[in-house]
Amino acid sequence: MRLKSSLISEHNAKLSSLHQKKLEYISGQLDQSGFNPEGIIQKISDFQVAIPSWALGTGGTRFGRFPSGGEPRNLEEKIEDVGLLHALNKSSGAISLHIPWDIPEDYIKISNLAKSFGLKFDAVNSNTFQDQSDQELSYKFGSLAHTDANIRQLAIDHNKGVIDHGIKLGSRSLTVWLADGSNFPGQQNFRKALSRTLDSLRSIYDHLPDDWQMFVEYKPFEPNFYSTVIPDWGTSFLLSSKLGHKAYCLVDLGHHLPNTNIEQVVATLMGEHKLGGFHFNDSKFADDDLTVGAIKPYQLFLIFNELVYGMEGANKDDAPLAWMIDVSHNVKDPLEDLLQSVEAIKLAYAQALVIDRDKLEETRENNDVARAQEILQDAFRTDLRPLIAEARIRNDAAQDPLLLFRDLKMRDQLRKERGSGSVATGL
Numbered sequence: 001m002r003l004k005s006s007l008i009s010e011h012n013a014k015l016s017s018l019h020q021k022k023l024e025y026i027s028g029q030l031d032q033s034g035f036n037p038e039g040i041i042q043k044i045s046d047f048q049v050a051i052p053s054w055a056l057g058t059g060g061t062r063f064g065r066f067p068s069g070g071e072p073r074n075l076e077e078k079i080e081d082v083g084l085l086h087a088l089n090k091s092s093g094a095i096s097l098h099i100p101w102d103i104p105e106d107y108i109k110i111s112n113l114a115k116s117f118g119l120k121f122d123a124v125n126s127n128t129f130q131d132q133s134d135q136e137l138s139y140k141f142g143s144l145a146h147t148d149a150n151i152r153q154l155a156i157d158h159n160k161g162v163i164d165h166g167i168k169l170g171s172r173s174l175t176v177w178l179a180d181g182s183n184f185p186g187q188q189n190f191r192k193a194l195s196r197t198l199d200s201l202r203s204i205y206d207h208l209p210d211d212w213q214m215f216v217e218y219k220p221f222e223p224n225f226y227s228t229v230i231p232d233w234g235t236s237f238l239l240s241s242k243l244g245h246k247a248y249c250l251v252d253l254g255h256h257l258p259n260t261n262i263e264q265v266v267a268t269l270m271g272e273h274k275l276g277g278f279h280f281n282d283s284k285f286a287d288d289d290l291t292v293g294a295i296k297p298y299q300l301f302l303i304f305n306e307l308v309y310g311m312e313g314a315n316k317d318d319a320p321l322a323w324m325i326d327v328s329h330n331v332k333d334p335l336e337d338l339l340q341s342v343e344a345i346k347l348a349y350a351q352a353l354v355i356d357r358d359k360l361e362e363t364r365e366n367n368d369v370a371r372a373q374e375i376l377q378d379a380f381r382t383d384l385r386p387l388i389a390e391a392r393i394r395n396d397a398a399q400d401p402l403l404l405f406r407d408l409k410m411r412d413q414l415r416k417e418r419g420s421g422s423v424a425t426g427l
């Protein structure tokens with residue numbers, strides 16, 4: 001399914017008068033405070049967030065899954081879904097594939113299809129957290145950290161294969177997330193598990209093309225509950241540092257214990273030039289994978305405060321950060337959830353662009369605690385949604401993507417095309 005551009009123009013025309021009023025108001029306010037609204041619109045307009053192929057279907061919990069129908073049945077339809085999102089918001093211009101589910105049968109056909117929607121291929125993701133049906137050796141007790149060298153080799157070869165698929169599609173990075181760890185005290189020798197992991201990662205790293213990056217993701221628990229081999233940013237940093245200049249830490253917002261100061265983690269990693277990218281989501285408890293910005297929008301803003309400080313300062317010449325969503329949808333329509341998530345990310349970014357940084361630094365140097373809080377919250381409470389809508393309108397996207405998705409009954413159309421019982425693969 002492709003979205004006709006005339007439908008977008010009609011939608012935008014209908015909303016135009018109120019939008020213009022709001023835009024004028026906020027632009028004037030920013031101008032007066034010394035910010036350049038045009039510059040912010042341009043930055044928002046350039047910002048692209050990759051959509052993972054596994055977020056296009058209804059997720060579930062171990063208690064059940066309630067698909068809503070019309071889900072993509074294959075890689076072509078996953079690309080179509082991201083194409084729809086990108087047509088609606090012009091900010092979702094990349095798809096991140098998960099191997100083995102997303103192996104193309106015809107690479108040229110798949111590349112051309114993606115191109116026709118204006119999409120690129122973002123990081124490719126390996127999967128060694130479950131056994132495939134034709135697999136003789138099992139990952140039950142680990143993959144890259146396994147005690148058995150043959151199983152480690154199987155996982156290494158899988159990751160190398162994922163890189164090879166990515167090369168054929170024009171990807172430039174591999175994300176490695178390991179489920180390896182232990183469920184009970186005494187089960188695993190921590191030091192041996194970590195050093196085996198490093199050795200395995202080294203073999204994979206050696207297979208990376210020169211212009212590729214490897215992202216090492218961390219997670220404190222789940223599916224293993226007593227220990228994980230890469231539990232935190234420190235271990236990810238250690239491994240990435242030992243691997244070399246192509247390896248970076250990947251911060252998944254849900255992969256922290258409650259109340260972790262993630263913005264400080266981001267600041268430290270940026271200070272070391274070892275932050276590679278993000279998996280955005282939100283959570284109340286841990287890896288809840290809820291819509292970005294749904295629970296803690298202020299935390300998201302504080303993270304972007306550190307990101308903007310770095311990107312516009314000491315990290316200006318670093319490789320661009322990889323922005324990706326990693327959410328799961330139990331009760332929402334996946335495409336609606338993704339539209340909301342991308343919006344929340346752009347809003348946090350825009351808000352971080354209107355922080356009075358000179359004044360903030362001055363208050364910090366003078367230990368003016370109350371004023372520092374005021375400066376941050378002043379930016380956070382400024383309604384910048386008209387600027388984000390304006391960026392979309394200028395890119396021929398929808399002023400209100402979610403509204404248009406609903407007005408056009410797009411999910412119903414997808415259900416008609418794909419069937420009400422279709423379930424996406426790769427979750």
Ligand SMILES: [Mn+2]
Pocket residue numbers: 177217252279326
């Ligand atoms: Mn993740």
